Amino acid sequence: xxxxxxLERKLQLSGIILILGLVVEALCLLGRGxxxxxxxxxxxxxLLFAGFVIYxxxxxxxxxxxx
Amino acid sequence: MPTFLILLLVAFSIxxxxxxxFRPQVTATRGGKMTAFLGLFALPLLCLGMGTSSELEHAKxxxxxxxxxxxxxxxxxxxxxxPQHLAAAHFQNHRVPPNEACYTCHTNYAMFGxxxxxxxxxxxxxxxxxxxxxxxxxxxLYEPYNNRECxxxxxxxxxxxxxxxxxxxxxxxxxxxxNKTSCISSGCHGVVHDVASLKDAKFWKGGN
Numbered sequence: 001x002x003x004x005x006x007l008e009r010k011l012q013l014s015g016i017i018l019i020l021g022l023v024v025e026a027l028c029l030l031g032r033g034x035x036x037x038x039x040x041x042x043x044x045x046x047l048l049f050a051g052f053v054i055y056x057x058x059x060x061x062x063x064x065x066x067x
Numbered sequence: 068m069p070t071f072l073i074l075l076l077v078a079f080s081i082x083x084x085x086x087x088x089f090r091p092q093v094t095a096t097r098g099g100k101m102t103a104f105l106g107l108f109a110l111p112l113l114c115l116g117m118g119t120s121s122e123l124e125h126a127k128x129x130x131x132x133x134x135x136x137x138x139x140x141x142x143x144x145x146x147x148x149x150p151q152h153l154a155a156a157h158f159q160n161h162r163v164p165p166n167e168a169c170y171t172c173h174t175n176y177a178m179f180g181x182x183x184x185x186x187x188x189x190x191x192x193x194x195x196x197x198x199x200x201x202x203x204x205x206x207x208l209y210e211p212y213n214n215r216e217c218x219x220x221x222x223x224x225x226x227x228x229x230x231x232x233x234x235x236x237x238x239x240x241x242x243x244x245x246n247k248t249s250c251i252s253s254g255c256h257g258v259v260h261d262v263a264s265l266k267d268a269k270f271w272k273g274g275n
Contacts, residue, residue, distance in 0.1 A: 003091050003092075005091070007094075008092065008094065009091075011087055011094060011103065011107065012087070012088050012091050014107055015084045015085070015087045015088040015106075015107060016088055018080075018084050018107060018111050019084050019085065019088070022077050022080055022081050022084075022111060022114060025077060025114060025115065025118050026077045026078075028118075028122070029070050029073060029074060029077075029118055029121060029122070030070075030074075032125070032130065032131070032134065033131070033134045033135075034131070034134065034135065034188070034192050034195075035196075036122075037125075037126055037131075038189075038192060040118065040119075040122050041119070041122070044115075044118075045115065048111055048112075048115050051107070051111065052108060052111070052112070055107045055108055056108070
């Protein structure tokens with residue numbers, strides 16, 4: 001399923017992690033207790049942060065052929 | 068912002084991200100790259116910000132504080148039918164917003180008070196789940212209650228500034244304002260959450 005193109009593969013990886021993060025955040029928003037708050041900030045935040053980093057890294061790691 | 072709107076935004080973001088996961092080649096075009104920035108960065112960041120704001124707001128609610136079993140007696144103490152019970156009198160007479168009753172009195176009205184209150188909450192969770200929580204009647208504040216929290220609302224109020232007891236001793240008001248004499252001193256407003264004697268208490272039914 002993952003693309004053979006390195007840039008596209010990084011975008012896919014970033015997307016999968018972001019989807020996981022968003023699902024965690026959505027479930028926590030439906031929860032009402034302190035544990036939901038902790039999971040939202042800890043796990044959800046961490047997954048989204050990792051997704052952002054991979055996405056931004058994919059942008060700066062693209063090598064452009066000169067000329 | 069209502070939770071369902073945030074959830075709608077989350078669902079839309081997931082859909083958009085899904086397009087890039089299953090069809091990453093769409094990012095080859097200029098429009099695709101811009102949409103990828105929106106879907107893989109801007110929208111999730113917006114979801115995170117709005118979700119965090121919603122969670123922090125919810126963490127102020129009385130329901131949130133009382134969701135821990137150990138806090139139940141403190142919730143019950145808000146309904147004691149006795150005006151001498153400080154927390155109950157404030158809650159029942161809406162001197163504090165009933166839906167944010169705990170937070171209103173137990174936050175810190177100094178700079179970064181909200182942050183300090185949240186860090187205190189994290190400590191509560193740590194003790195509750197990973198430590199040895201004390202019995203409800205043995206729970207103590209981390210530091211003595213500061214009059215600043217009372218004066219946030221009461222300073223300048225006629226009932227406070229001109230109250231017969233407060234003005235009987237000319238040294239009392241300055242001492243209260245300087246936090247040298249506690250508002251919750253014994254003999255003043257000393258009964259706050261008397262959870263140890265709840266079994267003998269009479270309860271107000273109006274809040275249900």
